[in-house]
Structures are given as C-alpha cells and as structure tokens.
Amino acid sequence: MAVGEVVVEHDQDAWVVTLRGEHDVSTNPSLKNALQDAFGSGSKVVVDLSEAGFIDSSVLRALIYGRREAVEHAEHELVVVAPSRTFVRRVLRLATIDAMIRVYETRTDALAAI
DSSP states (O other): OOOOOEEEEEEEEEEEEEEEEEEEEHHHHHHHHHHHHHHHHSSEEEEEEEEEEEEEHHHHHHHHHHHHHHSTTTTOOEEEOOOOOOHHHHHHTTHHHHHHHHHESSSSHHHHHH
C-alpha cells in the first residue's frame, strides 16, 4: 500500500488536516500528531478526507480521539470533509463516525459550518 501524506494548514479561522493518498496504521502517528498540534494551536479543526483514497480503522480511531478532544474542551470543534459516493464516506457511514462527527461534502461547507 502506498503511504499517504498528512498536510496541516491554516484556512480562515480553522486548522485543516488534509489526508492525501492511502492511510493505514503506518500514517496514524502523523495524523494523530497533526490533530494534537492543530488542537494545540487553535480550537477549530477540519479533517479533509476528500483526497484520501483509502482509510483503515487507525484513521477512525484518530477521528474518535479528535472527537474526544472536542467534547472534553468546549472551545474545540472538529468536523470532517468526505465527499458522497466515495469509499472513505462509506467507511465513515459504516463505522457510524458520521453519527458522532459532522461530515461535509466540501471543505468550503465545513469551514462555513464552524
């Protein structure tokens, strides 16, 4: 499996953690560090999965970690971008992540919501 890339950038009033490529346990430390850094630098975090071709349960665990951060610290907020009709969106739906974390079609929609 090709290793994916985790990119963190500031966009409007939020930190955006973008996953590109394929993500599994090998990229989980990078994702978790990116989420920790993003929450440490600001209160609003968007995880953009629109460029991720594959995610496994380690990514789901990292998203759950981010959700816990947002719940434990009232000023924190986490949303996810995952376009409909993609493998990633289906995984989020099957794992019921979309019941815990708001999932948006586009980054623009997610940024507007937070």
